[in-house]
Amino acid sequence: MNSQLKEFTAATARPLPIIILADTSGSMASEGKIDNLNQAIREMLDTFAETDDLRAEIHVAIITFGGTVGIHTDFMPASEAKSQWHEMLANGVTPMGEAMELAAKVIEDTNVITGRAYRPTVILVSDGEPTDSYKTGLNQLTKQGRAQKADRMALAIGADADIGMLQSFLGSAESKVFKVDDARRIKDFFRFVTMSVTARTRSANPNDIVKMADPFGLDQL
Amino acid sequence: MGASVRGPEHSRTGLPNQDAWLRRITKGANLVVVCDGLGSRPQSATGSRAACLAVADAVRYWVAQPKVPPEMLLRLVHSLWNMRVHATGRDVCATTCLFAVVTKDERLLLAQLGDGLVMLKTPQGDTILEPPSDRFGNTTTGLGIAANVREWRFHFEPHFTGPASILLATDGVADDLLPEKRADFLTFLTNQYGKQPAPQRSHAIANQLRAWPTPKHLDDKTVAVLWNDAPMEDTL
Numbered sequence: 001m002n003s004q005l006k007e008f009t010a011a012t013a014r015p016l017p018i019i020i021l022a023d024t025s026g027s028m029a030s031e032g033k034i035d036n037l038n039q040a041i042r043e044m045l046d047t048f049a050e051t052d053d054l055r056a057e058i059h060v061a062i063i064t065f066g067g068t069v070g071i072h073t074d075f076m077p078a079s080e081a082k083s084q085w086h087e088m089l090a091n092g093v094t095p096m097g098e099a100m101e102l103a104a105k106v107i108e109d110t111n112v113i114t115g116r117a118y119r120p121t122v123i124l125v126s127d128g129e130p131t132d133s134y135k136t137g138l139n140q141l142t143k144q145g146r147a148q149k150a151d152r153m154a155l156a157i158g159a160d161a162d163i164g165m166l167q168s169f170l171g172s173a174e175s176k177v178f179k180v181d182d183a184r185r186i187k188d189f190f191r192f193v194t195m196s197v198t199a200r201t202r203s204a205n206p207n208d209i210v211k212m213a214d215p216f217g218l219d220q221l
Numbered sequence: 222m223g224a225s226v227r228g229p230e231h232s233r234t235g236l237p238n239q240d241a242w243l244r245r246i247t248k249g250a251n252l253v254v255v256c257d258g259l260g261s262r263p264q265s266a267t268g269s270r271a272a273c274l275a276v277a278d279a280v281r282y283w284v285a286q287p288k289v290p291p292e293m294l295l296r297l298v299h300s301l302w303n304m305r306v307h308a309t310g311r312d313v314c315a316t317t318c319l320f321a322v323v324t325k326d327e328r329l330l331l332a333q334l335g336d337g338l339v340m341l342k343t344p345q346g347d348t349i350l351e352p353p354s355d356r357f358g359n360t361t362t363g364l365g366i367a368a369n370v371r372e373w374r375f376h377f378e379p380h381f382t383g384p385a386s387i388l389l390a391t392d393g394v395a396d397d398l399l400p401e402k403r404a405d406f407l408t409f410l411t412n413q414y415g416k417q418p419a420p421q422r423s424h425a426i427a428n429q430l431r432a433w434p435t436p437k438h439l440d441d442k443t444v445a446v447l448w449n450d451a452p453m454e455d456t457l
Binding site: 003004005006007008009010011012013014056057116 | 396397398399402403405406409413429432433434435436437438
């Protein structure tokens, strides 16, 4: 049946934006870290693309920071992100501050993330300290505009990760930074992210963030 | 005119429609109210229905008192609603509340507490009681939540004349309406259904709401329209 209301209404489902800030600095090349991160994200995209009974359409953007900051995956539905997926490479220093500024810019852009979108989730993954000045980016992403309303999750990889920085990114004392020492457990974190996001998309109100119990036994600090 | 239908989410979970609407046309005034019970709680439907009745009661007093400012009316709505839901509890009944009233002495009041759309269309232009622009979804206020009557947004004109139509819609409709198409949607409703007899057009509008075209839509859907038959200059 062709609805007469088609010309007045949005033709697409409401998007649930996921923005991943991925550390692709040189140190991520060792110990299988970048390989595991690539695999973990690819698996997550697969799951988002396949799950059909969701209330919202999951959209993903991936921003890498390694040497330079780049948009690895432009903001798009998870199914497209999956088909366009290519591996991230690790190289260079850690311009985390600049990456956060870029993420904030993406969130504030109402052409990219429209007023119809559900509350975004921003995920920061890192194995080291930022090598650039990050205060501006951190403020923009966590204390200003629409970006401050986003849900945030953080993963610290290995002993050199800057936990304090990641905790500042999370903002609230109730949210805990996740930590893995073994690169193979990066996948567990992303499986947890996948579960949390799909639970939101199935709930009566996807804007309500419910803290889920973690079944993977990830360390939380 | 208006209609309200339960959305696919509540159909699936066996909850009732938690939107409610009311139309009251009397000698003194024309009123429509649209309310959306918050949070899919078991008593959300109670809250939205109580709000419609509370507004209808409060408006009766306001119609009879031409000099009373809108804020006093809104305070009365809160008190009457609180009384109606007292036994059930305000927290579990919280609801948005949108209404439009046009009195015979030419007062026009649009008021909104919480999410949804309230729009006035005239040949001179459109007025919308817009929620803050940097939303990610819901602004989460309503009867049972708002601490202050200042959380209402309203538009009052003491001497309103001329052709006009007014649209009230809950989130389930408003979130999917293309902003640039809102006025056209209202025109469509008045042109398509305005001349039909009341029961028939409620039924017809409800059918449109049930066949909502946006993919993965899940909310309850309610629209209500007030319009006058004065000819508009911009006929389609």
